[in-house]
Amino acid sequence: MASADSTKAIVYALGANFAIAVAKFGAAAVTDSGAMLAEAVHSTADCANQLLLLLGLRLARRPPTPEYPLGFGKETYFWSFLVAIMLFSMGGLFSVHEGWTKLRSPQPLSYPLVALGVLGFGFCAELVSMWGVLREANKVRGARSLWAWLRETRNSELVVVFGEDLAALLGLALAFAAVLAAWLTGNVLYDALGSMAIGVLLIVVAVAVGIEVKAMLIGQGVEPQVRRQMVEFLGAQPAVERVFEVLTLHMGSDVMVAVKAKMRPQPGVDALAEAINAIEAAFKARFAEVRWVFFEPDVRD
Numbered sequence: 001m002a003s004a005d006s007t008k009a010i011v012y013a014l015g016a017n018f019a020i021a022v023a024k025f026g027a028a029a030v031t032d033s034g035a036m037l038a039e040a041v042h043s044t045a046d047c048a049n050q051l052l053l054l055l056g057l058r059l060a061r062r063p064p065t066p067e068y069p070l071g072f073g074k075e076t077y078f079w080s081f082l083v084a085i086m087l088f089s090m091g092g093l094f095s096v097h098e099g100w101t102k103l104r105s106p107q108p109l110s111y112p113l114v115a116l117g118v119l120g121f122g123f124c125a126e127l128v129s130m131w132g133v134l135r136e137a138n139k140v141r142g143a144r145s146l147w148a149w150l151r152e153t154r155n156s157e158l159v160v161v162f163g164e165d166l167a168a169l170l171g172l173a174l175a176f177a178a179v180l181a182a183w184l185t186g187n188v189l190y191d192a193l194g195s196m197a198i199g200v201l202l203i204v205v206a207v208a209v210g211i212e213v214k215a216m217l218i219g220q221g222v223e224p225q226v227r228r229q230m231v232e233f234l235g236a237q238p239a240v241e242r243v244f245e246v247l248t249l250h251m252g253s254d255v256m257v258a259v260k261a262k263m264r265p266q267p268g269v270d271a272l273a274e275a276i277n278a279i280e281a282a283f284k285a286r287f288a289e290v291r292w293v294f295f296e297p298d299v300r301d
Helices: 006-031 033-062 075-104 112-141 146-152 156-185 189-219 222-234 269-287
Strands: 240-252 256-262 290-296
Touching: 006 033, 006 112, 006 156, 033 112, 033 156, 033 189, 075 146, 075 189, 112 146, 112 156, 156 189, 189 240, 189 269, 222 240, 222 256, 222 269, 256 269, 269 290
Parallel strands: 256 290
Antiparallel strands: 240 256
């Protein structure tokens, strides 16, 4: 099975958001646009988020210890959940506050064409980032729709980066429309409303991403189609008479599997142990993400 490279997707997003943030802050200072400032803070928060995701991936690679015998794979879920919180607080709440401030104390826009140009540049850069995350997602989603993959995947980093990129593209479109409307009508109310709309958008995306990552953090098994493949693989082994149960748990990118099965009669205990060892080795070779297999032979469920 192909595997997605989360690090590549995160690096694409980090590069795009850094360039966009610099451009947006410059444009916000020149134009005094609340929607532009909201977008600048949004991009800065996204940069911080991607650095946290990279930190989570690095910490997750630490080897197991006696105190943490199953390793540190779930570090990625913790940092991804933290990113969702930051997207809510730094991005969403700030944008709503900035829009409300502009609504109460409206100020005319300066150089709106500069703002529109920067927003157009930002949209193109975010498309590159979205292309990066979709390219990695397409390696693993198979024939599933993008929505189905988002609901079933256990890759928290790709979920977070996709959510950020989607929010960024929609936010840039809202900011562009707000600045354009404020410029054409001369009414800065549109700019303030645009900032608030961006904030609401970020909050909605942050909550949705947080819900998905929370499920992983609590403890999810492998994706449904992968579990079916595991059961079929075990049932096809010559030494296995019947598979009673297959329990799985994602520990970040690694997977723990517990199997309860009825074995066919073996000449002795040593032969039974060797048969189980052979099944475990073949199972790990077939499912590369599996790091631990606990096999329990039994006669009944």
